[in-house]
Amino acid sequence: xxxxxxxxxxxxxxxxxxxxxxxxxxxxxxxxxxxxxxxxxxxxxxxxxxxxxxxxxxxxxxxxxxxxxxxxxxxxxxxxxxxxxxxxxxxxxxxx
Numbered sequence: 363x364x365x366x367x368x369x370x371x372x373x374x375x376x377x378x379x380x381x382x383x384x385x386x387x388x389x390x391x392x393x394x395x396x397x398x399x400x401x402x403x404x405x406x407x408x409x410x411x412x413x414x415x416x417x418x419x420x421x422x423x424x425x426x427x428x429x430x431x432x433x434x435x436x437x438x439x440x441x442x443x444x445x446x447x448x449x450x451x452x453x454x455x456x457x458x
Contacts, residue, residue, distance in 0.1 A: 377421045380414045
């Protein structure tokens with residue numbers, strides 16, 4: 363199944379957020395990020411995952427990627443096209 367073919371029906375946020383992993387975070391930084399709409403989660407390995415809600419600037423109005431098939435497309439996006447979720451942060455609602 364191709365991620366882009368089904369993007370209009372997808373409820374996951376792969377193309378609608380940016381995810382960062384950090385080894386630690388101060389409480390006041392967590393509060394600041396959450397105040398600005400970010401989600402901050404502690405992972406099993408004690409790292410911190412920060413999810414920043416932000417549509418990818420390459421996601422078009424009709425839910426297509428304008429970098430699809432181009433060499434500058436990020437490798438994380440290419441990995442999703444091949445049903446490979448390993449190591450890629452995907453929220454609930456992924457249709458793959």
